[in-house]
Amino acid sequence: MIMVDHLTKTYGGFTAVDDVSFTARRGRVTGFLGPNGAGKTTTMRIMVGLTPATSGSVRIGGRDYRDIPNPGLHVGVLLDASAQHAGRTGREVLMIGARTMGLPDSRVDKMLELVSLTPDESKRRVRNYSLGMRQRLGIAHALLGDPSVLILDEPANGLDPAGIRWMRRLLKSYADQGGTVLLSSHLLNEVELIADEMILIGRGTIVASGTKESLLSGEATSTLVHSEDNDALGRQLAAAGHTVSVEAGGLRVDCDSPTVGRAALEAQVVLTELRSGAAGLEDLFLSLTEDTQREGHPAAATAQGGTA
Numbered sequence: 148m149i150m151v152d153h154l155t156k157t158y159g160g161f162t163a164v165d166d167v168s169f170t171a172r173r174g175r176v177t178g179f180l181g182p183n184g185a186g187k188t189t190t191m192r193i194m195v196g197l198t199p200a201t202s203g204s205v206r207i208g209g210r211d212y213r214d215i216p217n218p219g220l221h222v223g224v225l226l227d228a229s230a231q232h233a234g235r236t237g238r239e240v241l242m243i244g245a246r247t248m249g250l251p252d253s254r255v256d257k258m259l260e261l262v263s264l265t266p267d268e269s270k271r272r273v274r275n276y277s278l279g280m281r282q283r284l285g286i287a288h289a290l291l292g293d294p295s296v297l298i299l300d301e302p303a304n305g306l307d308p309a310g311i312r313w314m315r316r317l318l319k320s321y322a323d324q325g326g327t328v329l330l331s332s333h334l335l336n337e338v339e340l341i342a343d344e345m346i347l348i349g350r351g352t353i354v355a356s357g358t359k360e361s362l363l364s365g366e367a368t369s370t371l372v373h374s375e376d377n378d379a380l381g382r383q384l385a386a387a388g389h390t391v392s393v394e395a396g397g398l399r400v401d402c403d404s405p406t407v408g409r410a411a412l413e414a415q416v417v418l419t420e421l422r423s424g425a426a427g428l429e430d431l432f433l434s435l436t437e438d439t440q441r442e443g444h445p446a447a448a449t450a451q452g453g454t455a
């Protein structure tokens with residue numbers, strides 16, 4: 148378990164991490180999600196003792212990372228896949244890691260196999276690795292000591308679609324066996340598919356957290372409908388007390404789809420399309436971090452423009 152407690156990090160007058168608290172639990176994959184510059188890497192670096200916190204604390208398995216003897220046996224860390232010595236081969240990188248942790252050389256072969264780096268690839272120098280190969284090597288390094296906690300910063304970066312699927316399965320099964328996984332990403336789609344819980348951070352502050360379902364539960368119900376007579380359907384729905392607005396050649400209504408379907412039946416209007424108009428996680432993420440996005444919020448602008 149990782150417990151982050153009122154963590155703050157300031158650089159001069161700039162607050163990169165602002166009173167952040169959350170917990171990543173055993174047996175769960177926790178996604179740490181936020182736009183560029185939100186403070187994810189800084190938080191993770193503090194977790195593993197690479198950056199001192201200005202205030203607050205992080206406990207991993209009840210202890211400060213720096214107080215864990217032989218930490219690689221307890222906490223697997225991948226912060227920057229390109230940080231390895233470029234002149235070493237992948238195998239050498241893992242061999243040094245294994246010996247530092249007091250592990251047998253056989254563990255290296257096991258990890259190479261696990262991350263699908265071939266014997267030939269493992270003999271190449273890291274400088275000649277593709278980004279995806281570096282990520283695989285980084286994940287192998289993080290898993291070397293069979294730790295119970297994994298802290299991974301943007302682990303899917305550079306992986307191809309098959310690689311991302313492979314990593315997803317690997318981390319899910321790791322969590323299913325009781326491991327704690329904290330992984331960061333600025334890409335919602337990547338995290339949504341793998342994370343049991345999500346922590347959303349924007350400009351150093353936690354803006355939302357919880358399971359996908361709980362994050363979406365506060366979202367207002369709405370339905371998008373197209374029919375052969377939108378005017379008649381709109382009148383029927385408005386008479387029933389619903390708010391109706393014109394959107395993309397159809398109607399957006401503030402109720403669920405069956406209610407719209409029943410209104411259409413009563414008005415004798417043929418429906419040509421009926422679907423949920425809920426904003427979804429991506430819109431929620433963008434709206435929650437809106438003021439921290441560099442390029443505004445196009446999704447929100449479209450939705451607002453359509454319903455005005």
Ligand SMILES: Nc1ncnc2c1ncn2[C@@H]1O[C@H](COP(=O)(O)OP(=O)(O)OP(=O)(O)O)[C@@H](O)[C@H]1O
Nearest residue numbers: 158163181182183184185186187188189190332333
């Ligand atoms: N050593 C430092 N000195 C000054 N500012 C820093 C330092 N390290 C990070 N920052 C700032 O802190 C903020 C958070 O950076 P951080 O790298 O934690 O973001 P991030 O969420 O990991 O972003 P990304 O998704 O782009 O990797 C940024 O504005 C960054 O410029």
